[in-house]
Amino acid sequence: MAKLVVTFPQVAFIAGTRAALGVGAGLLLSSRLADSRRRAIGLGLVAFGVATTIPAARRLFASRSVVPAGS
Numbered sequence: 001m002a003k004l005v006v007t008f009p010q011v012a013f014i015a016g017t018r019a020a021l022g023v024g025a026g027l028l029l030s031s032r033l034a035d036s037r038r039r040a041i042g043l044g045l046v047a048f049g050v051a052t053t054i055p056a057a058r059r060l061f062a063s064r065s066v067v068p069a070g071s
Helices: 008-029 035-062
Strands: none
Touching (some): 008 035
């Protein structure tokens, strides 16, 4: 079984990237702002969320350690 140890800054970074992705998607689906402004901000947040989530996930899964059975 793999044990995953995550520090608070790692959790905060992952939560922030996921939040940016979610807010960007929400802006793209909403109609509160002018279309051009909404698309620019929404696409920027989605791009930031995707671009930062992939390296964060790689780093997170690379830090797993294998724990012997019964521990």
